[in-house]
Amino acid sequence: MRNILLLLALLVSFSFSAEVLKLGAAVSFTGKYAKEGDLLKKGYELWKDTVNANGGIKIGNKRYKVEIVYYDDQSNPKRAAKLVEKLITEDKVKFILGPYGSSQVFAAAGVVEKYDALMVQGGGAASKIYKQGYKKVFGVFNIAPDYGKNLIDLATSFENPKPKTIAIIYEKTIFAEDAAKGALNEAKKKGLKVVLFESYPKGVQDLSSLMIKIKAKKPDIVIGAGHFKDSVLVIKQLKQFKINPKFVGLTVGPPIPSFVKELGKDAEYIFGPVQWSRAFKYKDPLFGSTEGYIKAFREKYGEEPEYHAAGGTAAAMALQYALEKAGSLKVEDVRKALLSMKLETFYGVIGFDETGKIVTKKMAVIQIQGGKPRTVYPFEEVRPVYPKPEWK
Amino acid sequence: MDTGLQLLIESLLLGGFYSFMAVGFALIWGVLNILNLAYGSYIILGAYLSLFLFRYAGLDPILSIPVSFATGFLFGILVQKLIFNRAMKLEPFMVLIISFGLDVLISNALNLLFKADVRSINVSYGGDSFLLGEVIISKVKLLVFVLSLLLTFALYLFLNRTWTGKAIRAVALDRDGAMLVGINPSQIFLITAGLGTAISFSSGNLYGILQGFTPFDGGLLTVKVFLISILGGLGRIESAVAGGFLLAFIEIFSSFYMGEGWKLFVALAVMVGVLIFRPRGLLGSKYYGEAQ
Numbered sequence: 113m114r115n116i117l118l119l120l121a122l123l124v125s126f127s128f129s130a131e132v133l134k135l136g137a138a139v140s141f142t143g144k145y146a147k148e149g150d151l152l153k154k155g156y157e158l159w160k161d162t163v164n165a166n167g168g169i170k171i172g173n174k175r176y177k178v179e180i181v182y183y184d185d186q187s188n189p190k191r192a193a194k195l196v197e198k199l200i201t202e203d204k205v206k207f208i209l210g211p212y213g214s215s216q217v218f219a220a221a222g223v224v225e226k227y228d229a230l231m232v233q234g235g236g237a238a239s240k241i242y243k244q245g246y247k248k249v250f251g252v253f254n255i256a257p258d259y260g261k262n263l264i265d266l267a268t269s270f271e272n273p274k275p276k277t278i279a280i281i282y283e284k285t286i287f288a289e290d291a292a293k294g295a296l297n298e299a300k301k302k303g304l305k306v307v308l309f310e311s312y313p314k315g316v317q318d319l320s321s322l323m324i325k326i327k328a329k330k331p332d333i334v335i336g337a338g339h340f341k342d343s344v345l346v347i348k349q350l351k352q353f354k355i356n357p358k359f360v361g362l363t364v365g366p367p368i369p370s371f372v373k374e375l376g377k378d379a380e381y382i383f384g385p386v387q388w389s390r391a392f393k394y395k396d397p398l399f400g401s402t403e404g405y406i407k408a409f410r411e412k413y414g415e416e417p418e419y420h421a422a423g424g425t426a427a428a429m430a431l432q433y434a435l436e437k438a439g440s441l442k443v444e445d446v447r448k449a450l451l452s453m454k455l456e457t458f459y460g461v462i463g464f465d466e467t468g469k470i471v472t473k474k475m476a477v478i479q480i481q482g483g484k485p486r487t488v489y490p491f492e493e494v495r496p497v498y499p500k501p502e503w504k
Numbered sequence: 505m506d507t508g509l510q511l512l513i514e515s516l517l518l519g520g521f522y523s524f525m526a527v528g529f530a531l532i533w534g535v536l537n538i539l540n541l542a543y544g545s546y547i548i549l550g551a552y553l554s555l556f557l558f559r560y561a562g563l564d565p566i567l568s569i570p571v572s573f574a575t576g577f578l579f580g581i582l583v584q585k586l587i588f589n590r591a592m593k594l595e596p597f598m599v600l601i602i603s604f605g606l607d608v609l610i611s612n613a614l615n616l617l618f619k620a621d622v623r624s625i626n627v628s629y630g631g632d633s634f635l636l637g638e639v640i641i642s643k644v645k646l647l648v649f650v651l652s653l654l655l656t657f658a659l660y661l662f663l664n665r666t667w668t669g670k671a672i673r674a675v676a677l678d679r680d681g682a683m684l685v686g687i688n689p690s691q692i693f694l695i696t697a698g699l700g701t702a703i704s705f706s707s708g709n710l711y712g713i714l715q716g717f718t719p720f721d722g723g724l725l726t727v728k729v730f731l732i733s734i735l736g737g738l739g740r741i742e743s744a745v746a747g748g749f750l751l752a753f754i755e756i757f758s759s760f761y762m763g764e765g766w767k768l769f770v771a772l773a774v775m776v777g778v779l780i781f782r783p784r785g786l787l788g789s790k791y792y793g794e795a796q
Contacts, residue, residue, distance in 0.1 A: 284765060312764035315724070317715050320514050321760035327640075328507055341622040341716060351631045352642045374624065378631060503631070 133169060133176035133441075135431075136183075136199035137209040138220065143187025148212045148420050152235055155424025156180055156209055158412055159432070162398055169432055172439045185211055189219035196220040200227045206443060207231075207435075209428055210251070212420065214238035221249040230443045232431045232450070234423025237387070239290050242467040248443065250450050250468040252426045252459065254475045256287050257294025259385045260337060262475040263361035264298040266383065266489045267333050270498045275332035275358055279308035281322055281346070283338035291363040292337040299333075307331050316342055323353040337363040344374050351378055351503040358499035359383065367478055367485045379480045381500045383488075388419040388426075388459055389476035391487035396458040398429060405458035426459035506638050507760075515756040516749070517645040521710060523748030524652035525725070526732035527659060527741060528703030534738040535676040535696040538588060538599050542606035543704055544725030545614075550576060550708020551625075551717050552614055558625050565625050565709045566651070572705040580701025581694050588697065589690070607722060614719035624716035648710045655706065659699075660741045672696055727768075734775050737785020746787050750774075 137156060140149030160178045168175045181203055185192035192211045199205045200223070208224055210217050210233020217236030221244070224231040230248045237253040254262075260280075267275055278299050282292035289311070299306055307329040312322060319342075326334060334357040336346040343365030350360065365371045366384025392402040399405040405425070409417040417425075434449035435441070454463040454472060463472035478485040479496050488496035529543045540546075550572045557563040557571060583606070591599045633642040663669035674682040675692040682689060711717065711725075728751065736747020751771055758770035778785060 310763060316764060317721075317724075318518075319764070320518075321511070321756055322764060324507055324510050324514070324760060327510075341718075344622070344624075344716065348631060352633050353640050354633060354635070370621075374622075374626070376626065 131174055131176050132179050133171075133207075133435075134179050134181060134203065134205050135207050135209055135428075136181045136196070136203055136205035138183045138185040138192045138195035138199065138211050138216075140187040140212055140216070141182075141184040145187040145212050145216075148235075149185075149187070151418055151420035152212045152424040153182065154409075154413055155234070155417070155421035155426075156428055158409055158421070159398075159425045159428040161412070162408065163432060166398075169435055171435050171441060180209065181205060185216055187213070187216075189213075189215040192216040193219040193223050196223045196231075197227070200224070200229045205229070206441070207431060207446070209233070209424070209431070210235045212236075214241065217241055217251070221246055224248055228443060230431075230446055232427045232434075234425075234427035235420075238287065239469075240286070242469040246468060248447060248468075250427075250430065250464050250470075252423055252430060252462060252470050252473070253387055254385075254473060255469055256290030257297070258475055259291040259363040260293070260295025260335065261298040262385045262477055262489070263335060263363070263383060264295050264302060264304070264333075266477045266496070267359045267361065268302040268304065269489075270359070270496075273332075273358070273499070276305060277307045277329070277331040278304045278333040278335065279326050279329060279331035279357075280306065280310075280335045280337065281308070281319075281326075282311050282336070283316070283342050284311040284313050285339070288337045288339065288363070292335070295335045295337065295363075304333070312338075312342070316345065319345055319349050320353075323349045323355065326350075327353050327355050331357055333357055333359045333361070335361050335363070339364050340368065340371070344371070347375055347378055347382060354503065356500070356502045360500060361385075361477075366480055372480060372483050372485075377483075378503065379483070381479060381481070381497050383477055383479050383496075384485070385475045385477050386419060386485075386487075387475060388422040389478065389487040389491075389493075390416065391491050391493035392458065392460065392476065393491050394458055394460060395456050397433070397455070399458050402458040422459050426457055426462065429457055429459075430455070430462050510639050511756055511760055513639050513641065514645075515753040517642075517649045518756060519749030519752035520649035520652040521707070521714065521748075522728065522732055522752050523745040524656050524703070525707040525711070526729040526736075526748055527656055527744045528700035528707070529729040530733045530736070530738055530744045530747075531672075531696060531703070532700035533733060535672055536584075536588070536592070536693055537596070538592070538603065539730075540700075541600065541603040541726055542610060542722070543700075543729055544727075545607045545610040545722030546576070546579075546701055546704035547708045547711055547725050548614065548717055548719065548722045549579075549610060550705030551712035552618060552623070552708075552719075553705065554709040554712050555623055555625050558627075564627060565713050566647070569651075569706050569709050572709050573702045576702035576705025577698040579705070580698040583701070584694055584697035589693070607726070611719045611722050618719060620718055620720070622716040622718050623712075625712040627713055630713065644713055648714055651710065652707075655703075656741065656745060659703070663741065668692075668695060672699075731771055731775050733785070735778055735785060737782075737787045740787065743785055743787040747785065750786070 168177045183195040208231040212235035214236040217233050225246045232250045234252045239255045282288045343362045361383040366382050367386045372379045394402050434446045438445040438449040460473035465471045474490050476487050477489040479488045487493040554565040554568050557568045591602050671687045675689050732747035732751050735750050736743035754771045755767045759767040
């Protein structure tokens with residue numbers, strides 16, 4: 113009996129020592145995105161534990177311990193929307209951490225907006241999330257046009273020899289077209305001559321005709337914007353047609369392990385953008401630096417962090433510092449703090465535009481070297497190989 | 505580089521494969537009067553079979569063509585015996601629906617077994633090509649072209665020189681007449697179904713080294729063999745060959761001059777034109793063999 117009383121007393125004293133701030137997230141733990149959802153949760157959890165170990169979030173004069181309520185959206189956007197509704201109306205959570213996947217984020221965003229809550233997400237990269245006029249949805253993933261833009265930024269930074277012409281081919285789908293247009297606009301801005309800008313339909317089997325066109329124009333840069341299957345096809349056929357540009361970049365594909373598995377040595381020296389890389393070298397207010405973040409992650413989980421987890425942690429950090437800066441738990445105040453934010457973190461510089469999308473962060477670009485994706489931009493894990501050697 | 509010549513070569517190389525791929529479909533259609541909507545999935549089935557043999561037995565997809573052929577032959581006979589023989593007694597429409605069901609069944613079964621990932625058979629000579637004057641020729645495409653022509657020619661000899669081949673053509677021409685001279689049509693049906701399916705499986709081997717594939721690529725292939733059969737006509741092997749080359753030319757040239765997205769549209773537009781002005785195709789006649 114005395115023991116129980118003691119325990120009770122301990123519990124009471126603990127619960128009085130700090131207030132609790134409840135956050136909520138609907139994440140995929142089962143279904144198609146189960147793996148990514150799990151990584152995202154790891155990112156959130158690492159943030160939560162680190163913040164709580166430091167005494168919690170300081171809002172105004174109070175310190176709050178963080179608690180996160182999770183639900184499984186089963187990789188289903190409709191379910192994600194329902195669960196976010198439940199989080200807001202039943203669990204009385206005002207601040208939502210986003211789900212994984214553009215469709216889930218998009219579905220959740222509508223609910224968040226409707227109930228006047230606020231969401232920061234690191235799980236969706238589709239531009240359409242930011243085209244709805246939503247005011248309370250913020251995201252830390254670069255959106256589709258950035259995939260093209262960052263490739264061009266890297267390509268035009270090479271001097272020896274300076275690339276002059278570019279061919280862009282893309283799959284006729286929303287994401288790929290957005291990415292291709294991002295590349296096109298940046299190419300024009302940087303004074304490249306666009307010799308080909310053409311689409312091919314989804315599910316294409318053969319790109320011979322397009323290859324003959326590229327071959328005739330001899331561009332210095334070839335950018336392919338598509339999805340995994342056609343990205344592989346582009347590389348196979350560039351080789352088949354003995355097209356040897358100085359720079360080959362694909363918006364989707366190169367960082368995925370099966371890209372190298374599928375193409376073998378032909379994958380060498382291909383460039384591709386990624387949301388985040390372990391080779392980033394930024395300062396961080398919570399983890400010290402990117403390196404500190406990686407170390408903390410490794411210690412907690414015994415594995416290396418991928419961009420999914422990093423996105424989760426970054427989204428949560430954006431929310432944390434907005435809350436601290438606002439010094440208030442009012443959605444409107446926190447929103448203003450997010451809009452004026454410019455915060456250097458392990459993930460990159462976080463800052464948003466009016467629509468809630470991140471605009472201050474660069475994507476990393478990797479190049480396949482020795483069968484592995486190695487970061488070459490904006491930080492050089494290894495020196496980029498340029499111009500690309502001819503196909504062997 | 506001479507673009508026109510390059511396009512011409514590409515069309516020829518693709519046309520050879522298209523011809524072979526479609527011959528089985530045209531054969532089944534011409535002789536059994538079955539429009540087999542599962543044909544495209546048969547090709548994909550062959551591709552997965554050769555992938556399986558390549559991965560686990562190290563058998564080159566070219567060398568495993570006989571395996572695919574034999575498996576396809578047995579599979580075709582089995583399906584004919586168990587399903588189509590019964591369905592053929594019903595309305596033709598029922599056969600169409602059953603073959604559609606078969607297509608859905610096969611593609612989803614493949615999806616369960618192999619997942620929806622894109623698979624490809626990476627043979628060592630896969631990416632190689634050589635220059636012939638100004639023209640680039642892919643070794644794999646050339647190999648597939650030569651093999652397709654050889655196999656199509658072998659089939660041509662079989663149908664024209666052997667007793668069974670002649671019997672197949674006789675049944676296509678006139679079932680009652682064939683019975684009068686002592687040919688058993690139900691036996692011929694089995695052989696033809698087996699042969700047609702064997703061709704589809706073998707073309708799957710070639711398809712697999714030409715490009716990547718997923719369990720759901722069968723639908724588009726069915727559309728292509730259908731187009732080829734309509735364009736060329738159902739009469740003879742030559743019809744399928746003519747249709748195959750024609751489709752290849754249409755695809756390559758329209759995608760070059762009008763854009764990738766246009767090629768299926770142009771091919772279908774030409775098909776409509778052919779159906780209006782030459783309902784039996786360019787070289788076709790109503791049933792297999794009738795023209796000779």
